Amino acid sequence: MRTIEKHQDFESRFGEFPELLFARYDDTRIYFDMTRFLRSLKLDPERKISEFTEGFALWIGNLGKVYGIPPDELFAVDSATGHRLAEESLALPFLTCVDPVFxxxxxxxxxxxxxxxxxxxxxxxxxxxxxxxxxxxxxxxxxxxx
Incomplete structure (x- = not known):
């Protein structure tokens, strides 16, 4: 897992999930802030992120392969906040884990x-x-x- 030092400002991408924020961290990767989103829903980030990475391991691995994302770039930590981040292609599976109705x-x-x-x-x-x-x-x- 990589550590991110600098990034652009976070922006909302999905109107239905305004608290799910995305930011570009280098010329090639965009990540979303899992920790902030889970806290906005009053969920325990550590527990829910573990549930996501374990329960959706097949999806996570296959999305990484299909998009050519090295495993160590699928997740990151924001050095300024300590928040756990995930690469943008994982946003919909993440939302599915957090909200099964979605x-x-x-x-x-x-x-x-x-x-x-x-x-x-x-x-x-x-x-x-x-x-x-x-x-x-x-x-x-x-x-x-x-």
């Missing part, structure tokens, strides 16, 4: 994409409806369907 959502979404050819998040659908219609139009549509 894992089910991912599987359902993938099934929909394979059978229908497209999938949109609920957040995206609501944003598009909000951008396209006024509140009055949405209420009118709801009342006419009743």
């Amino acid at each position: 894992g089910v959502y991912l599987l359902e979404s993938m099934s929909q994409m394979l059978s229908v050819g497209i999938v949109c998040s609920d957040t995206y659908i609501l944003m598009q409806a909000h951008d396209r219609f006024t509140v009055e139009e949405l209420i009118s549509t709801e009342n006419s369907n009743a």
